[in-house]
């Protein structure tokens with residue numbers, strides 16, 4: 001049994017360039033999807049960029065996740081309308097649909113646009129999904145209601161719908177390729193180099209971007225009360241002979257998620273809602289309590305116990321309103337932040353890295369206002 005994520009246990013391209021003696025215009029802290037996306041746009045925009053990564057590129061959540069490339073935000077579309085207004089929600093969904101297309105152009109076979117399937121375990125969840133589905137259709141977004149679930153889904157679920165343009169990622173491979181694009185555009189990538197806040201404050205550069213999602217509270221203490229590290233656990237099996245779930249599937253409000261890779265291997269994660277207290281952590285280890293439940297759920301999906309090869313944990317940044325934090329750090333002119341995707345960062349991270357880069361290049365996009373970290377004070381003081 002391996003505790004390295006399956007995705008990081010594959011042959012991956014190396015992308016580390018090291019630092020040149022030239023001064024940088026922008027330093028980015030974090031070599032995940034956000035930092036690499038930001039680096040690519042900045043480097044293509046003509047700035048000298050240096051990325052510092054404490055581990056290896058994609059060594060954080062970007063190489064440890066479920067591999068779902070979903071449009072939208074953590075809240076469903078109907079909930080996002082309530083939070084951001086109808087035009088705000090529409091803008092956020094369009095932003096992420098464009099981001100998915102942008103990822104497709106860069107990822108090669110690390111992204112497969114197979115769609116995703118959102119499922120309901122009971123009538124109450126199905127009613128909620130119907131509301132989201134209607135809201136999406138009303139605003140012109142593609143979604144396909146499933147009147148009859150095919151076997152074996154009909155044994156365990158009562159309804160759902162398909163997001164046809166979503167995708168399945170090989171996330172570590174994707175982010176390594178993204179980093180390679182950034183390096184080819186001139187970005188410098190320095191791995192195995194952690195920087196703390198005192199180093200950030202002392203950097204002799206005009207602009208710094210903090211792109212560390214689950215570690216945002218540690219480096220941007222200004223946001224510490226509104227973004228919290230949250231752990232997710234995953235397992236991978238040996239390739240299975242039957243291919244029952246070729247697309248990303250998720251149910252129970254997203255607390256259960258699984259997909260099979262083209263070779264039949266099952267990737268399955270979730271169940272953190274059964275142990276919320278202990279899963280609110282940045283300690284990157286698995287627990288028997290969650291992993292036993294993942295085994296049970298995998299058995300239910302296939303009708304037999306399955307041969308597991310990898311078990312791993314990772315953590316992301318969860319915000320109080322479940323919306324990202326992307327923009328200038330409150331109180332600072334030179335430090336920017338992008339993170340807090342609340343477990344939904346594969347596409348959003350790519351989008352927010354680019355949004356922040358465009359603003360630094362002097363071309364701020366209107367969508368950036370939706371995620372302004374300046375809302376932190378209001379969030380912090382709102383009644384719980």
Ligand SMILES: Cc1cc2nc3c(=O)[nH]c(=O)nc-3n(C[C@H](O)[C@H](O)[C@H](O)COP(=O)(O)OP(=O)(O)OC[C@H]3O[C@@H](n4cnc5c(N)ncnc54)[C@H](O)[C@@H]3O)c2cc1C
Pocket residue numbers: 029030031032033034035052053054055056057058059060061062063064065066067068069070193194195196211212213214215219231232233234269313314315316317338339341342343344345346347348349
């Ligand atoms: C188990 C799990 C399942 C998930 N499933 C999905 C999914 O299916 N779909 C989805 O959309 N999202 C999913 N997510 C969330 C998604 O993975 C993240 O939101 C996204 O990868 C965040 O990317 P990032 O680049 O912002 O952060 P990260 O990928 O975490 O990268 C930040 C990097 O910063 C580095 N770093 C931290 N501190 C420092 C420092 N002081 N100095 C230098 N470097 C530092 C870290 O080593 C890390 O590599 C999941 C996350 C987990 C953990």
